[in-house]
Amino acid sequence: xxxxxxxxxxxxxxxxxxxxxxxxxxxxxxxxxxxxxxxxxxxxxxxxxxxxxxxxxxxxxxxxxxxxxxxxxxxxxxxxxxxxxxxxxxxxxxxxxxxxxxxxxxxxxxxxx
Amino acid sequence: xxxxxxxxxxxxxxxxxxxxxxxxxxxxxxxxxxxxxxxxxxxxxxxxxxxxxxxxxxxxxxxxxxxxxxxxxxxxxxxxxxxxxxxxxxxxxxxxxxxxxxxxxxxxxxxxx
Numbered sequence: 001x002x003x004x005x006x007x008x009x010x011x012x013x014x015x016x017x018x019x020x021x022x023x024x025x026x027x028x029x030x031x032x033x034x035x036x037x038x039x040x041x042x043x044x045x046x047x048x049x050x051x052x053x054x055x056x057x058x059x060x061x062x063x064x065x066x067x068x069x070x071x072x073x074x075x076x077x078x079x080x081x082x083x084x085x086x087x088x089x090x091x092x093x094x095x096x097x098x099x100x101x102x103x104x105x106x107x108x109x110x111x112x113x
Numbered sequence: 114x115x116x117x118x119x120x121x122x123x124x125x126x127x128x129x130x131x132x133x134x135x136x137x138x139x140x141x142x143x144x145x146x147x148x149x150x151x152x153x154x155x156x157x158x159x160x161x162x163x164x165x166x167x168x169x170x171x172x173x174x175x176x177x178x179x180x181x182x183x184x185x186x187x188x189x190x191x192x193x194x195x196x197x198x199x200x201x202x203x204x205x206x207x208x209x210x211x212x213x214x215x216x217x218x219x220x221x222x223x224x225x226x
Contacts, residue, residue: 044219101159
């Protein structure tokens with residue numbers, strides 16, 4: 001069966017520090033991968049999605065970036081965090097035999113102070 | 114472009130009462146529709162999905178939803194609420210396989226004893 005991992009689970013970072021969040025998927029190949037951010041009362045905002053290694057589409061201009069160095073690895077990064085980057089970050093995948101729905105990871109709670 | 118509107122950011126019911134969470138979509142083509150549930154500090158879990166088969170879709174935990182094309186709605190219901198149903202619920206739409214889901218802003222369900 002397929003599983004999706006995210007780490008770290010929680011993170012507290014100062015303003016201006018770098019960021020690296022990692023997401024990995026097991027049990028499937030060539031998945032579509034997604035990063036969402038969830039801020040209080042604002043629903044889920046799609047940040048990036050990827051249909052293959054090195055292929056990244058950005059949905060919202062911001063100081064975040066994403067990379068996909070391996071088929072089942074998706075990384076969210078920032079060179080300098082802003083207060084507004086605080087939130088709950090969710091990674092998701094779709095593909096394989098369940099091509100319609102997306103499956104979500106457990107999330108990373110980021111607090112920028 | 115497709116979109117999803119969830120009516121009511123907060124719904125409160127008593128234990129044993131009917132649960133009704135409303136979702137309306139906008140789509141120029143037959144959509145794929147989904148309901149997800151999120152418990153505090155966790156990822157999203159798929160409750161049910163509509164992919165142009167039966168219009169009444171049954172999901173996990175006793176939830177079901179009915180696709181009504183004439184009303185562009187996909188409301189989520191459960192005949193009898195349990196305390197464990199207290200969570201945030203998201204409706205989502207996707208117009209074609211492989212594209213990212215578009216989420217509504219979510220509805221928080223509270224269940225009182």
